Amino acid sequence: MSVIDHLTELRYRLVICIASVVVGALVAYVFYEPLLAFIKHPIDTAGSVGEVKVTDLFVQGVATAFIFRLKVSAFAGFAFALPVVMFQLWRFVTPALDPREKRYAIPFVLSSLGLFAFGGFLAFKILPVAIEFLLGFVPPAQPLILLTEYLNFVIYMVLGFGLSFQFPLVLVSLAAVGLLDSRTLRKRRRMAILMAFILAALATPGGDPLSQTTMAVPLYILYELSILVIRYGLKR
Numbered sequence: 001m002s003v004i005d006h007l008t009e010l011r012y013r014l015v016i017c018i019a020s021v022v023v024g025a026l027v028a029y030v031f032y033e034p035l036l037a038f039i040k041h042p043i044d045t046a047g048s049v050g051e052v053k054v055t056d057l058f059v060q061g062v063a064t065a066f067i068f069r070l071k072v073s074a075f076a077g078f079a080f081a082l083p084v085v086m087f088q089l090w091r092f093v094t095p096a097l098d099p100r101e102k103r104y105a106i107p108f109v110l111s112s113l114g115l116f117a118f119g120g121f122l123a124f125k126i127l128p129v130a131i132e133f134l135l136g137f138v139p140p141a142q143p144l145i146l147l148t149e150y151l152n153f154v155i156y157m158v159l160g161f162g163l164s165f166q167f168p169l170v171l172v173s174l175a176a177v178g179l180l181d182s183r184t185l186r187k188r189r190r191m192a193i194l195m196a197f198i199l200a201a202l203a204t205p206g207g208d209p210l211s212q213t214t215m216a217v218p219l220y221i222l223y224e225l226s227i228l229v230i231r232y233g234l235k236r
Contacts, residue, residue: 013088020084025077032069035076039154042127043145057147068147075155086113104176112169115222119161126214127157133208153205160203161215167199168226175230182231185223196220 028035040057059065078085086109135143174180185192193216200215230236 009092013092017081017085017088020081021074021077023077024080025073027080028076029069029073032072035072039072039151042124042154043131043150045128057145057150059147064148068151071148071151075151082116083113108169108173112166115165115169116162118218119163119165120158122214122218123157123161126211127154130157130204130208130211133210156205157211160205164199164203164215164219165222167219168222168229171223171226172229172234175234175236178236180230181236182227185227185230189223192223193220196223 043057059068090105090109171180171185175182196216196219197212199219200212204211204215
């Protein structure tokens, strides 16, 4: 394919990705109330601090609530469209791959989606405990939690977990092109444990030890699984 053909193909794939995100955002805008209830679930189950329930969220400004709804719709739209985006990425890079590489493309995409979903699931499971832990330092003051700040906290937590759990795919990809092998990774286990906790400390917005440990331990387990995939799947 010529450069023009590649650019045309890229534009076509980008249009599909953007359209899928827009459609997902419109669906999320219509079903905003159940989405908001889903997003608020972690803080609803977190309990209370002092005399104020942590479920009390506040809005600052006249237009903030509308902007918040747009932000929730955009984030949910991207989440809904993620399988389409990954599929379009796979279709774009497929022509440049040889038959052996094409065989790994679909498992790579499915693994990426699965790991992101697993990371997001863990983030939502740990959020109530993390919120209670962080707000435990508030008394004798009373917490005033803004709706937008809470949403940012949830988004950063979900993205932090979801994106961090893509790290094993990076290792497998490097091994697939011959830049890594299982023997090297086995020798770096201690370094991997340290890096897992450093990455967890950087990726968790609250900085609480429970969230960091909840991310770091599965990350190291995924590191060990990566070694098995590279050794027995890629034969490296």
